[in-house]
Amino acid sequence: MADTLHLEIVSPERLLKDAEVAMVIVPGMDGDFTALPQHAPLMSTIRPGVVEIFASEGAEAERLFLKGGLAQISSAGLTILAEETIALDSVDSDDLAQKISDTREDVQDAKDDIERSAAETELAWMTALADEIAA
């Protein structure tokens, strides 16, 4: 029995992470779930939030913010397809606050539902990121 989980985080630009880890906490659309080795096959969309990666049991978690994506657990391991990951400590909170207020205005000013929903999606990940930083 394998006691590590093979984790791959792939972005359209490159393979971001390819490692054997002990445990990963994934922010699924229907709630967080923890992926351990030998997890049953699962496919879930990811809401904007933080993935916590534990390289070994009891180790400090590596935290990566995802704007969204798809997680797939198969016998081969956990694959996360994500457009963009952001390291939490690299975020400038003032800059982010500015962007959030800009996007709020975009939501207000949107000409139709399609523009509004696009702006709201943007807003959703930004506020999720801001919450994570504040926490």
Place this chain on the structure above:
Amino acid sequence: MASLKDLKNRITSVKSTQKITKAMQMVAASKLRRAQEAAEAARPYAERMESVLAGLGAAVKDSPGASPLLIGTGKEDVHLVIVATSERGLCGGFNANIVKAARPHIEQLIASGKTVKILCIGKKGYALLRRDFGDFIIDLKDLSAVKRLSFSDAQPIASEVLAMFERGEFDVASLFYAKFQSVLVQVATNQQLIPAPIPEVSEGMGDELGGAIYDYEPDEAAILADLLPRNVAVQIYRGLLENAASEQGSRMTAMDNATRNAGDMIDSLSITYNRTRQANITKELIEIISGAEAL
């Protein structure tokens, strides 16, 4: 007969042109390497996306309420043709080839009474298409400021296309770009974006996806609805990456040819130059000798 000075000037000018083409070739070669690396790095994501789509798409396709991105709007009246070309010239037949592939497609659509909208990525293709299809071109995306193509360059184009689709401004979208095969061969390709073609489930993928019974969160349709818009962005991004590699490959070949041509030209000009010089000397000698004999 050109004078010696004229010949000399021509040789110098061809030599400096050769230096330029040689430099461009080397720049293209190093850019090509980077573009190829980028295209390679994008492959894992696209492959996984494809295998997930293949598995899910087949399951969801026949169910009612499937996303229009997958099954289409039910009509085929308005076509959006996205033509991706380069921002710069001097790359051989690169742009012409893409436009040559797109042109009959557009003409055929117009002939069969469809409405065509053209979205140009890259101003070279725009310049070529403007003359014949100027009225159909709805927009030109200028990527000349982009040094290194990243996903965030493709994303805004994709969201714009998706917004147009949601507003019902077109039914079918296809993307024209040049697929990179080798430095010498780039194939102009027409790829349908919307409705998304479901990739065939191949042997290897079947094992990975079909072998296990997955739990779906929230459910298949919702995952697919989330995935399909992303797939559009990824496909455009891939097309642009392929295009970037093709452009550099094409430019490298074109500049290599130009450098060699310049070399040939310098050789033949040098021969003419030397012959003329000798002829001049002989002529002067004859003049002196016949002058001396006349005395």
